[in-house]
Amino acid sequence: MKTFKIGGVHPAENKLSAGSPIREAALPKQAVFSMFQHIGAPAKPVVKKGDLVKVGTLLGEAGGFVSAPVYSSVSGKVSKVDVALDSSNSRRMAVYVDVEGDEWEEGIDRSATLEKLSAHPELDAKTIVEKIKTAGIVGMGGATFPCHVKLCPPPGCKAECVIINAVECEPYLTADHRLMLEHADEILEGVECIMKAVDVTKGYIGIENNKPDAIALMTEKAASHPNIEIVPLKVKYPQGGEKQLIDAVIARQVPAPPAIPIAVGAVVQNVGTAFAIYQAVMKNKPLIDRVITVTGKSVKNPSNLMARLGTPFQQLIDECGGLPEDTGKIIGGGPMMGKALISLEVPMTKGSSGLLIMNDKEARRSTPEPCIRCAKCVSVCPMGLEPYLLATVSSQQDWETAENEDVVSCIECGSCQFTCPSHRHSLDNIRLGKSTVMGIIRSRAQK
Amino acid sequence: MNVIQIAVIVLGSIGLVSAVILFFASKKFAVHEDPRIGEVAAVLPQANCGGCGYPGCGGFANACVKASASGSLGDLNCAPGGKEVMEKVACILGLQASAASPKVAVVRCSGTCDARPHAVVYDGAHTCRIQSMTGMGETQCLYGCLGEGDCVRACLFGAIQVNPETGIAEVDETKCTGCGACQKACPRGLIELRPVGPKGRRVVVLCNNKDKGIIATKVCKNSCIGCGKCVKTCEKFEAITLEANLAYIDPEKCKLCRKCEEVCPRGVIKGFNFPPKKAAAPAPGTAEHTAVPASRTAEPATPAVSAPASDASSPTNSNESTKQ
Numbered sequence: 001m002k003t004f005k006i007g008g009v010h011p012a013e014n015k016l017s018a019g020s021p022i023r024e025a026a027l028p029k030q031a032v033f034s035m036f037q038h039i040g041a042p043a044k045p046v047v048k049k050g051d052l053v054k055v056g057t058l059l060g061e062a063g064g065f066v067s068a069p070v071y072s073s074v075s076g077k078v079s080k081v082d083v084a085l086d087s088s089n090s091r092r093m094a095v096y097v098d099v100e101g102d103e104w105e106e107g108i109d110r111s112a113t114l115e116k117l118s119a120h121p122e123l124d125a126k127t128i129v130e131k132i133k134t135a136g137i138v139g140m141g142g143a144t145f146p147c148h149v150k151l152c153p154p155p156g157c158k159a160e161c162v163i164i165n166a167v168e169c170e171p172y173l174t175a176d177h178r179l180m181l182e183h184a185d186e187i188l189e190g191v192e193c194i195m196k197a198v199d200v201t202k203g204y205i206g207i208e209n210n211k212p213d214a215i216a217l218m219t220e221k222a223a224s225h226p227n228i229e230i231v232p233l234k235v236k237y238p239q240g241g242e243k244q245l246i247d248a249v250i251a252r253q254v255p256a257p258p259a260i261p262i263a264v265g266a267v268v269q270n271v272g273t274a275f276a277i278y279q280a281v282m283k284n285k286p287l288i289d290r291v292i293t294v295t296g297k298s299v300k301n302p303s304n305l306m307a308r309l310g311t312p313f314q315q316l317i318d319e320c321g322g323l324p325e326d327t328g329k330i331i332g333g334g335p336m337m338g339k340a341l342i343s344l345e346v347p348m349t350k351g352s353s354g355l356l357i358m359n360d361k362e363a364r365r366s367t368p369e370p371c372i373r374c375a376k377c378v379s380v381c382p383m384g385l386e387p388y389l390l391a392t393v394s395s396q397q398d399w400e401t402a403e404n405e406d407v408v409s410c411i412e413c414g415s416c417q418f419t420c421p422s423h424r425h426s427l428d429n430i431r432l433g434k435s436t437v438m439g440i441i442r443s444r445a446q447k
Numbered sequence: 448m449n450v451i452q453i454a455v456i457v458l459g460s461i462g463l464v465s466a467v468i469l470f471f472a473s474k475k476f477a478v479h480e481d482p483r484i485g486e487v488a489a490v491l492p493q494a495n496c497g498g499c500g501y502p503g504c505g506g507f508a509n510a511c512v513k514a515s516a517s518g519s520l521g522d523l524n525c526a527p528g529g530k531e532v533m534e535k536v537a538c539i540l541g542l543q544a545s546a547a548s549p550k551v552a553v554v555r556c557s558g559t560c561d562a563r564p565h566a567v568v569y570d571g572a573h574t575c576r577i578q579s580m581t582g583m584g585e586t587q588c589l590y591g592c593l594g595e596g597d598c599v600r601a602c603l604f605g606a607i608q609v610n611p612e613t614g615i616a617e618v619d620e621t622k623c624t625g626c627g628a629c630q631k632a633c634p635r636g637l638i639e640l641r642p643v644g645p646k647g648r649r650v651v652v653l654c655n656n657k658d659k660g661i662i663a664t665k666v667c668k669n670s671c672i673g674c675g676k677c678v679k680t681c682e683k684f685e686a687i688t689l690e691a692n693l694a695y696i697d698p699e700k701c702k703l704c705r706k707c708e709e710v711c712p713r714g715v716i717k718g719f720n721f722p723p724k725k726a727a728a729p730a731p732g733t734a735e736h737t738a739v740p741a742s743r744t745a746e747p748a749t750p751a752v753s754a755p756a757s758d759a760s761s762p763t764n765s766n767e768s769t770k771q
Contacts, residue, residue: 082659083658083659083662085587088582089581089582089584089589090582090589091589091658091662329567339581339582340567341567342566342567342584342587343566343587364570365570365571368572395572395574425571425572425577428571428572428577428581429572429577431577431580431581432574432576432577432580435580
């Protein structure tokens with residue numbers, strides 16, 4: 001069984017909601033659309049207080065090339081354009097819509113019929129990319145990098161294959177798993193769209209073998225798509241990392257930053273993104289909803305919800321049986337890379353793949369002890385770095401050494417902190433070092 | 448000649464030739480160092496705090512002597528040494544001391560533990576920089592003091608401590624030299640260097656929350672909501688400005704009348720070192736604030752010292768152990 005070569009850990013999987021079919025979440029009373037749902041320039045609001053909007057109405061236009069537009073996922077009236085707390089725990093510009101009814105913009109195909117790309121020869125690569133760009137699709141694994149940017153390789157680079165990330169290596173999350181079981185055909189059409197957009201003839205879908213039902217179903221469905229290969233992968237975290245996935249699937253290694261995966265000919269997209277691309281290209285539907293896993297050991301009813309963007313997390317939790325009494329921490333995303341939230345008013349965004357409610361006991365971190373030089377962090381680091389050293393030099397603010405030791409290569413997967421027998425806050429310090437060093441590099445480049 | 452004689456003659460002649468070369472070289476390449484640099488350095492506090500912006504006291508002495516050529520010390524100021532030291536420096540250089548007023552660090556936050564509800568428990572690495580970077584903070588105020596003590600570790604003079612009761616850093620005015628190290632260490636830009644003021648008296652807005660009033664009210668009881676009452680009260684002197692929902696008192700224009708303090712509905716404007724008012728009822732919220740200004744008694748300082756020290760000890764120790 002294939003997997004990536006260096007490092008990796010295997011946290012307890014805890015896929016509590018794997019057997020729970022995706023269900024539609026109820027419409028919120030008020031939806032809040034952050035203009036910062038992606039990496040890059042924020043979207044610029046194009047509506048004002050009092051405007052009437054429908055599902056699929058543009059709320060914010062892209063603020064640059066590396067940016068994405070934001071659409072309304074509900075119909076109703078814009079109540080204000082103001083700051084709102086978002087999942088990155090900062091207050092930033094957002095559009096508030098008071099929900100009335102559920103009216104959709106014309107031109108969006110809401111039927112369940114499968115549209116095949118092969119039946120639409122008029123859709124050429126340029127049109128597909130343009131549709132993806134207009135629909136505001138971003139990387140839905142959580143990184144939220146605007147999708148069209150990845151589909152426009154820089155000059156001199158040529159994509160050779162498309163790799164679909166259906167690994168879902170984060171414990172607890174099952175959104176991608178359920179999506180594959182319930183929308184396999186659509187996903188495969190989405191992959192065809194991506195392949196056509198970047199003009200390649202080979203597509204891979206990497207799935208970890210803790211989802212045998214998804215592997216079996218996708219393999220069966222892929223029989224009618226000879227160019228798409230399903231690659232079962234050994235369960236190992238962080239296999240969903242772009243570089244790790246490329247290594248696992250096609251055994252190529254992406255060089256250190258600033259090199260990007262296209263340097264080895266790979267275009268990587270998440271399986272949720274592939275589904276959104278299908279809807280955007282074949283159904284004309286902008287990115288207005290996504291599957292989110294609401295889970296946790298104390299949650300009454302761990303579920304996978306197809307929820308409209310902008311729905312407050314509080315409501316999603318209520319739909320799954322309410323907030324348990326012993327809640328210790330609420331995490332947006334998975335337990336390894338997610339971020340703890342400071343409020344449940346926060347609305348879900350394009351990158352919200354999960355909402356994990358940890359009980360008090362699980363959530364508590366142990367007190368850090370001195371480093372015992374066991375080098376476990378070094379052996380699990382998937383990027384081949386020395387986390388103990390990076391953490392130390394970062395805490396001493398020795399940015400020069402941190403840069404020389406390649407802190408910017410860190411993918412912040414947290415394997416080092418997970419495996420540390422002394423419970424040291426390695427990643428916290430490395431993140432500080434990484435962001436500071438990246439700032440130093442940027443300011444140096446500007447000079 | 449025996450071997451010893453040869454050795455003595457050879458080595459002696461090498462020594463002689465080298466001596467001659469060195470003598471001429473020392474004349475030719477002599478570096479003239481102004482003797483005043485040493486004299487100036489001798490009167491400086493030698494804390495090497497870097498508060499002046501130069502690399503240590505030596506660098507500052509050098510800069511002073513260089514500046515003396517232009518006839519004035521300009522903006523050069525040794526904050527820890529204060530006026531006394533600058534007068535000595537000026538005396539050595541035969542100049543007038545510049546009129547730089549002494550400054551003191553002010554932590555602009557009054558969100559004590561009871562005023563600022565804690566939404567979450569942060570249990571990551573205990574430094575303000577990391578806590579601030581993760582966007583967290585235990586409260587929903589994204590501007591207030593995080594209380595992890597980055598400023599405490601930055602201060603070379605032991606002048607700032609986190610009060611475990613309020614969770615806010617407090618400045619000991621008797622020790623603060625105004626070097627600005629804490630200001631640089633604070634990731635939230637809470638700490639301001641303000642002129643000490645006549646008799647140490649000054650009036651400060653003790654809040655840094657730039658959110659709109661409705662949010663500021665929700666996240667903290669002791670927050671500036673940008674209502675502008677203080678600005679109106681101060682129309683005569685125009686010392687108070689309102690920017691980004693936050694009032695700011697210009698120390699140059701403030702006449703220390705304390706009228707703003709009386710009108711502030713949130714009690715975040717605070718006068719320091721004023722004599723206690725006679726029989727006047729304290730302004731709302733004042734009671735909670737009394738711990739913030741220079742209550743220099745040893746009693747609250749003692750637990751404050753021990754708490755951050757033990758917090759800091761684990762990372763420091765481990766760093767040392769990894770160095771070995």
